Amino acid sequence: MPLTARNISSLVIDSLCDRAEEDNIAVAGLYCDFLSQQEQTTTNIMGAILKQLVSRGGIPDHLREAFQKGKKEFGGRAPRLADLMGMLKIVIASLPQVFICLDALDECLPKCVPELLESLRDITRESPRTRIFLTGRPHVREDVQRYFSKAVVIPISPNPDDIRNYVEMRLDRDTEPEAMSTDLRVDIVRVILEKISNV
Amino acid sequence: MRWLSPLEPNNRHQGVRTERFDGVGNWLLETTEFRVWGCSEGGADKAILFCSGNPGVGKTYLR
Numbered sequence: 001m002p003l004t005a006r007n008i009s010s011l012v013i014d015s016l017c018d019r020a021e022e023d024n025i026a027v028a029g030l031y032c033d034f035l036s037q038q039e040q041t042t043t044n045i046m047g048a049i050l051k052q053l054v055s056r057g058g059i060p061d062h063l064r065e066a067f068q069k070g071k072k073e074f075g076g077r078a079p080r081l082a083d084l085m086g087m088l089k090i091v092i093a094s095l096p097q098v099f100i101c102l103d104a105l106d107e108c109l110p111k112c113v114p115e116l117l118e119s120l121r122d123i124t125r126e127s128p129r130t131r132i133f134l135t136g137r138p139h140v141r142e143d144v145q146r147y148f149s150k151a152v153v154i155p156i157s158p159n160p161d162d163i164r165n166y167v168e169m170r171l172d173r174d175t176e177p178e179a180m181s182t183d184l185r186v187d188i189v190r191v192i193l194e195k196i197s198n199v
Numbered sequence: 200m201r202w203l204s205p206l207e208p209n210n211r212h213q214g215v216r217t218e219r220f221d222g223v224g225n226w227l228l229e230t231t232e233f234r235v236w237g238c239s240e241g242g243a244d245k246a247i248l249f250c251s252g253n254p255g256v257g258k259t260y261l262r
Binding site for chain 1: 224
């Protein structure tokens with residue numbers, strides 16, 4: 001996923017967290033990652049969101065009961081998606097407003113994307129005040145719009161100043177500065193910017 | 200809590216945060232779209248803000 005999108009997701013999460021207390025909102029956020037695809041199932045993602053939301057207050061009774069019940073049978077059964085969605089809806093409805101951020105939707109397993117979007121749509125139908133921030137490569141836009149026809153889409157493209165600053169910063173932190181010359185440095189920045197403008 | 204999910208998104212966020220390059224993406228927070236989305240007005244119609252971006256300047260590329 002582009003540097004910019006992940007950067008932006010973490011900025012959004014932080015900016016929401018900054019106003020969480022004052023505005024009485026709850027924030028949950030998750031970064032999808034190619035490397036964790038097998039683990040990042042819809043069930044685990046929804047479970048993680050639930051976990052983040054309940055960790056601010058005490059564990060609600062209905063959740064404790066579900067856990068005790070699961071523990072008794074078959075030596076501890078993990079909750080299924082439907083169970084988690086039930087619990088999540090109750091928790092979200094009990095909070096004034098919930099913000100959910102999911103970074104790099106396209107890095108989930110492709111088969112998870114529709115299920116994930118459907119689950120999110122379920123939540124917004126149940127609690128219409130919920131706000132969801134998503135990032136992803138342009139090809140998942142159609143998937144998003146299939147479930148949320150009124151989704152607001154903002155294209156993010158890296159601007160050359162961002163890239164230049166980033167490259168300069170990386171060069172400043174070079175672990176072998178003696179191998180670098182001013183000319184080489186100028187060349188590196190120039191070539192990277194050229195390549196990016198051709199993407 | 201681990202029963203709910205093995206994923207630990209809070210740890211991941213700390214990691215991403217630490218590596219965040221300051222100044223990149225601040226413009227988004229200033230857009231009308233973001234502000235409208237972030238306020239509590241409006242119903243489910245206003246629920247989704249989707250930022251779409253192409254790969255090509257990924258960290259991997261620059262590393």
